[in-house]
Amino acid sequence: MTARTTRLDDGVRGALRAMGAAAGKGLGDPGLAELVQIRASQLNHCAFCLDMHLALARKGGVVREAQLGLLSAWEEAGDDVFDARERAALELTESVTLLTEGFVPDEVYERAAAHFDAARLAHLVALIAAINSWNRLMVARRIPPGATDW
Template sequence: MEPTKRTTHLDAGVRTAMQGLSAAAKRGLGDPALAELVMIRASQVNHCAFCLDMHLELARKHGVDEDRIQLLDAWEEAEGIYSERERAAFALTEAVTVLTDGFVPDEVYEHAAQHFDDAQLAHLIGLITVINGWNRLMVTRRIAPGSTEW
C-alpha cells in the first residue's frame, strides 16, 4: 500500500526561522563540508529522502569526495576515511539524533569537546538540532526528493 501524500505547506515564518538557524549554525561551525556530512548523516538515520537529496548535492558542491559520501553510512568501519574530528562529529550527530537512553552519553560529548572549541561545539549541536527538525518536518509531510513544494 502506497503512503498517502501529505501536502501541508510549511508556514513561511517557520521556514524563515529554520533557515536562519541552519545558516547561523553552519557559519559558526566554519567548515561547510563537515556541516554537509553531519546533515547527511542525521538524514540517513532519520530516513529523510528530501534532506538527503539536498545535502548530498551541497556536499559535492563543497568538494566532498564521492568515497567519503558513499561510506558515510558506515563511518565507524571506514578507517582512515574520516578524521578524528569528523568521527567525533558523526558520533555526536547520532547520539543527539537517536537519544536512545534519553541523553547524550558523556563520553560522546567529551570526545566532541576535544575536537571543537566551545563556540564550534555549540554551533555543531545547533546544526544537528536543526537538521533533525528539518528531517521531521519533511518526513512527516512526505516531501519527495527534489520537491519545490515544501
C-alpha cells in the first residue's frame, strides 16, 4: 500500500488540532480522552492515529496497560478494567463512529449523560468527531504510522 502524500494545509491541520485539544481539555480526563481516540481509531482501522494515541496513552502512564490490551474487547473486560463511566464513553464512541449503522440510540446517549455533565458530554462528542475526522483524513490518504510529512 502506497501513501497518498497529498499534504494537508496548515489551516486544516491547525483547525482539527485545535478542535481535538479544546474537546480533550473540556472533557477534563486525559486518560479517557486517549481511550476514546484509540477505540475510534481501532474501529476506523487508522494505523497512524492508533500508533500516535497508543504512544500518548503510555507516556506518563495516562492509561493502564490492561486497558490498552483489552480495549478492543472492552464489553467483555471486567469492571476492574473499565468502570461504568469509561464503558459509557466507549459505548458512545462506538455509536458515533459507526453512524452508518443508524443513529446514536437514545439509551446509549442517556447512559453517557448519566456520567458526564452537559458540558463534558458535549466535549466528549466533539472529541469523538475530531478523531473520526483525523481517522478519515489519514486512512483515505494511507498515511503510515510514524509519518511526519502529511
